[in-house]
Amino acid sequence: MPLVEMIDVGKQFGAHTVLKGLNLNVDEHQVVCLIGPSGCGKSTLLRCINGLEAIQAGEIRLHGDRVTGPGVDLNRLRRDVGIVFQSFNLFPHMSVIENVTLAPIRVLRMDRREAEEKAMTLLKRIGLEQKAREYPDRLSGGQQQRVAITRALAMEPMVLLLDEITSALDPELVSEVLNIVRDLAKEGMTMLLATHEMGFAREVASKVCFLYGGIVHEEGPPEKIFGAPSEERTRAFLKRIIEAGRL
């Protein structure tokens, strides 16, 4: 059974249809990369999975359990589905350690000391234990994004959604963030990531999905999508990426 199943998912913003009957499965320990032109619904799709946006048609299942529609405890769902945003969205009035421990303490009712110890272990892994008492505005973009990933990991999610997490970073800061994702992939973390880093997608993805027209237009292993895409739209998209020097 797939960990995440999306069945005929439809999503509109007013008159604007973003997703129209999208189907996608993510198995446990898989790293699924979503690629596609901007505005094709990559971010929206991720936001729908952890309930930040409601869908209008179809359903999303987590471990076979339907998590869309009325009656679903979204707060409980979000404990298991972590998300990291393009713009980090750290809480600027809290220090790094407070950012990381807020949810474990308030949502999981973890003891403060225990939560801080755990947070320090996580921060040590990303090499930011010295910044634990600093405020986010004093960190570089790459450091902030690493903290944001740590904040999501502190909840021990079953699946991690990464929404173009390197798009807002200076080029030389991208690798420090991607290295973390690489490590997580090696450890078997289930991840679904929207990305423009095609080289990275090619390296870590178990499956690449090309989103176009509100559906998964083409999907397959990275070698196939990047090497020999069968759809015309996919080829056109990748050609533009290559012309921009990004692949």
Next chain:
Amino acid sequence: MEEGARNRQWRAPSIPEDPSRLAWGACFVGAATVAASWWVVDHLRGVMAVYDVQIASVDIGLLLFGVVTSVLLWPSVKAVQIAGRARAAAVAGDVVAARVQGAAARSWCLYTFGYAFAAVLCLAIGLFIVANDVSVGRTFFNLPLMRDTFRPILKAFWTNVYICVIAEVLVLVWGLAVAIARLLPGRPGQPIRMIATLYTDAFRGLPAIISIFLVGFGLPLAGIPIAKDLPLPMLAVIALTLTYGAYVAEVYRAGIQSIHWSQTAAARSLGLSYMQTMRFVVVPQAVRRIIPPLLNDFIGLQKDTALVNVIGAMDAFNQSKIIEANHFNLSPVTTVGILFVIFTVPQTRFVDRLLEREQRRTQAGG
């Protein structure tokens, strides 16, 4: 390169203007101000002698003012000197030196004008006080009377302090509650949102004096169980809390809405509930942003404590009015005015400090 459009003359190094006339003008203004200030000082001392007022500190203050304004001559003389040097440099053909000296001369001229203007304003105020046979001074600043009645007024001012401090604490809590009620999400929250909106509309429009009047006289008259036994200042606290709660609720609401939705998204995505998100993420950030407008409203509230005299509470204004009626002199009321000002100024400075420190702590480059 082709001749024409690209081959332009360099226009920047202009011939500097001669600052001599401006400098002499400054010299004249400085001298005139100094003369005027000594004349006023002399006049004021004469008036004091006539009315046999002997307050050493005022006397010294006047003399000091005369001396300080005399210093005005210095920048104007300096301007003339430097203007001379600028002129010499221009004659010698040293454009750069002429420009530098000219700029210096002009800057000294501006010093003279600026300070002279300020001095003239002070002189005008001094003259206003002694105008019409010192009637302004006697009406508003009868110093002996102010000194003798200071104690009872200060004691009564405690009532104002007490009312505003309690009201401020209540307003902080009540305003936040109303703001959160106004921002309740979803359809089920609609009736509560509407009531909260109605409340803010009503009490922002209702003049504070009327609210105090209605609550202060109305609650006891209506015989409402606990309210009818409350002392007048407490009734005033209720009235002011209702009025300023409406203002502050709007300030809170603006602050909460100014927090970017991505903060809410981040908090909710971690599993925090709506109320937890408000409590730990949105409101703490909003409060930091609204401190300056909040202080504005609090200063308004502090000043409006003077309105409680309409229900007969014995505050500083009421006390001073009694003294004023007895002596037929407004000076005690001036005392109250000064007390209010002295009470608010440190708060403003304190809040500025607080915000500065907060900014240094959380923001980059500190």
